[in-house]
Amino acid sequence: MRFSRLLIPTMKEAPSDAVLTSHILLLRAGFIQTSGGSGLYNWLPLGKITLDKVRAIVKDELDKAGCNEVHLPMVTSLALWEETGRADKFGKELLRFKDRHENSFTLSPTNEEAMVNLVRQTVKSYKQLPLNVYQINWKFRDEVRPRFGLMRGREFLMKDAYSFHATTEDMEREFALMEETYKKIFTRLGLDFKVVEADSGAIGGAGSKEFMVLADSGEDTIMVCDSCDFGANVEVVAEDESKCPKCGGNLSQTKGIEAGHIFQLGTVYSEPMKAEFLNENQKLEPFIMGTYGIGVSRLLAGIIEQNHDEKGCVWTKESAPFKVDIIVAKAKNSEQMEAGEKLYAQLQAKGVDVLLDDRADKKTGFGVKMKDFELIGMPYAVVIGNDISEGKVELITRDGLEKEEMDLDSLVETIMEKLA
C-alpha cells in the first residue's frame, strides 16, 4: 500500500491519559484512537491490518489442529445465561439490554452457553465426537475499571474455542493439543511467554493453564521455577513459597500479561444445559468439555510491551503491518520515485507486504518519513535517496536501527533472505 493513501495520523505527543507504553505507542503511531468512551477504541488502518495478521496466525494454527471456525452473534439471549446461572454470577460485567419486544439480551463477554446451545442442537451421537468449534469475535465486558488501552478494554477481540468429548481422557488429549497449539501461536508471534498453572475463576471446571506474556507491566504475578518448566499464577501458589512443588528448585516472582487461558471444563455447562449425546451403549451422556481462549487484541499490546524502544514500536516479523517500508527520500525526484515504484512492484510480486512511503507534499521531508518508520516499527526500511544514481540504497533494520548500504540489484534477494 501507499503511505499517501493510508490514514496514518502519527503524533509527536501522546494524549496525557495514556500511561502504558503499548497504549502510548499504539496511539502515537496511529494504530488506534480513543472512541468517546472508556475502554473503547477505533481501529485505524494500521491497527486493523496488524490485528488481522495476528488473527490470521491464530486461525491458521487452530485450523491445522482440526478446529472448526464458526461465528456466533455478539448479542446473546439472556435466557441462555439463565440456564447455567451465570446471568447472576457475571453480575454487572454482563451488559444487558432489551429489544423492542422486551426480551432480555446481553453483549457476549464469552460464549460457553451459546456454543453449548449450538452443539446440543446439532450433535447427537458419539460418532460426531470429538469436536472443537471456535470463533474469533468481538467481546464486550462492562469492566469495573477499563485501563491501559488494549490491555483491558471493554470491547476486545477474543478467540474462544470449545471442545466436546465422549470421555475425560479424550478431553485431556485435546487440552494437551491446545496447549501445544497455543505454544506454536505465541512462538510464531515472537513472544517471550510462560505457561502457568491457574485458577479457573468464573468459568469453572477442573484444571486450567494460562499463557503469560512476560512483561513488567503485566497485571498478573506469577511464580516460575529456575530449574524446570513449572510456573504458576500466585492465585494458586502461595506468594511466599520458595520451592518448586514439581522439582524442588527455586521459585522466583515475575509479571505477566494473561493472553491465553485454557480450561478443562468437564460437564459444568453441558449438565445444566442438558447438552447430551447418545453413547455406543445407547445411553445419554453429557458432553465432556474444554474451553480455550486467546485475547487477540490484547496480544497486540503484549507484543509492543515486549518489543519497543525509545523511538517506537518494533513489531515482530509475523505481526508487523508491513514487513518493509520503502522510503523515497525525495518523492519529487523522478529517479528516486521510479526506483521506489519498481522495488515496490518487485516485492509485491514476491508476496511481501510492503509499504511505499511516496508522500510528496512539502511538509513531509526525509526526517518525517524516518520518524514515522521508527514509530510504526516495521521490521525493515529501504531508503532510496541521492545514491540511487549509483545504484545504491540503504537498508535499515528496525530492531537495533542498524543501517547498511546495499546495491539495488541484489536488494530483493537480500530482503527475501532476511524475511525467510
Added chain:
RNA sequence: CGGAGUGUAGCGCAGUCUGGUAGCGCACCUGGUUUGGGACCAGGGGGUCGAAGGUUCGAGUCCUUUCACUCCGACCA
C-alpha cells in the same frame, strides 16, 4: 464501589488563587523559500472554556449540583 486527580481548538498546555473582549506550541489551510533526520518566513481558519443552575453590571475564573475521563485500590477467562 473507596481514595486521589483532570476536564479550555484534533493533540500537548497556560490562564482560574486575585472576575473585566479566549491565549501559546504542534497539527490544519494559502503563498513563498527550503529538501537525508519531525524546516523557515508571512498570512489564515478553527472554541457554547465538560454540562446545568446560581452570585454579579460582567464568570474560563467565585458558589452549588451533575457528567465524563485518568491514576491507586478492590474486582477481573
